[in-house]
Amino acid sequence: MTIPKQSIRRNELVVAAAKLFKENSFDRTTVRMLAAATGIKSGSLFHHFKGKEEILVAVIEDGLKKSLKAVQTETQSLTDINQTLFALIYGHLKTLHGPERDAHIVSITEWRSLSDESKQHLITLRDEYEQFWQKIIIEAIDNRLLTGEPTLIRLFILGSLNWSIQWFQPSQGKSIKELAQQFYNMVAK
Amino acid sequence: MTIPKQSIRRNELVVAAAKLFKENSFDRTTVRMLAAATGIKSGSLFHHFKGKEEILVAVIEDGLKKSLKAVQTETQSLTDINQTLFALIYGHLKTLHGPERDAHIVSITEWRSLSDESKQHLITLRDEYEQFWQKIIIEAIDNRLLTGEPTLIRLFILGSLNWSIQWFQPSQGKSIKELAQQFYNMVAK
C-alpha cells in the first residue's frame, strides 16, 4: 500500500486539519476530530497519511510554500527599494491573514510539535523564505532606508509581523493595507 | 483537605514545571515527568495543585508578576523619556532572558493551553503590564520620539521583543544591552 502525496482528497484533509490545528492545537486535535470534520472514520485517515505528524508536516509545508510565492508575486516587477520593502511587508501580512491564514498560523505556532526529522525537512523551506527577506533588507540598508544589522532587522520585522496573529482580526477595524503602512512607517526612514 | 497557595515546596514545583513546560510543552509534559523531576510520586502532585492546569496557571502568574516588577524597577527614578523608553525595552529583554526565562517563555507560548476561566484570571495581570507600556509609549509620542497609534506601536514593539525567544540564546554572541540598543535605535527617532 503506497500513499500518494498529491490527491484532491488529501488536500481537503490538510485544509481541514489546518483549521483544527489553529483552533485547538496540534496536540489537542485528535485524529477522531479531524475524521469527524471531514466525514470519514478515524482509521481511514491513515490511508492518506503515515501518521498524525505527517498531517502537520503537510499543513506547514503548504503554508511555507504559499508564503514564499506570495511575497515573490507581490514584489516582482518593482524596482524602487521603497516600494519593494513596502510590498514585502504588505505581501507578508496579506498571506498571513488571507485565505490560507490557518496554515500560516500553524506554521508559526506548531513548529515545536515537529520531530527533529520533520523539522530538518521543513527548515529548508523556511530558510528560503528568510533569505528572500534578507536580500531585500540588505538592499534597503545600502540605500539608507534602514540602518543596523540585516539579520537583526529581519528578525525584528518578521517577529512583529508574525505577532499580529495574536491580535489582528481580519475584516474588523483596520485594513491590511493600513496595517502594512503603519508597520512600514515605523521601521523605514 | 485544603491546598495552600503559598509554600516553599509548591514554589519549587512551579519552577521545575516552568522548565519542563518550556522544553517540551504543557501538553507534552506529563504529571509523571514533573513528579520524577522533583523526586515525588505523580499522585502527590495533587496535594499541591487541584489539577494539571493549576500548575500552568501558577507558572504564568509568576512570570507576569515578575515582568511587571522588572520594568517598574528598571524605569523608576528616570525622568527623561528617551532614557525611560530605552529602560523599558532593556528591562523587558532582561527579564525575558534572565533567570526567570522559563516562566516568561511559558507565559508567551502556552496561553492557549489555558481554559477560559484561567485566562480570565490571568488577563488582568497581562493588561496591567500592557498598560504600563502604553503610558510610556503615549508619553514618547507626545515628545515626538515615536509616531503613530500608541496601541499599534505597543503591539509592534512587544511583538518583536517577545519573538526574540525564538532565536536569542543568552550568553552567546550579543549581550542583552546591545540587543536593547539595536531595538531602540530601530523604532525611536
Place this chain on the structure above:
DNA sequence: TATTTTACCTAGCGCTTGCTTGGTTTTGAG
C-alpha cells in the same frame, strides 16, 4: 467486462493520560 487500484469502514488493541482513594510518614507547634 474483468481486474486492479484507490478509498473507505468495522472493530478493537495496547498504551498513556490525568487523577483518585485510602493509607503512611514527616513536621512543627504547644
Place this chain on the structure above:
DNA sequence: CTCAAAACCAAGCAAGCGCTAGGTAAAATA
C-alpha cells in the same frame, strides 16, 4: 512528648489516545 496538620506513597481506574488488521465498496484502467 503529644498530636494534629501537612506531605507524601502505593496502587490503580476510567477515559482517551494513535494506530492497525482485515475486509468491503467504489472508481479507474485494461
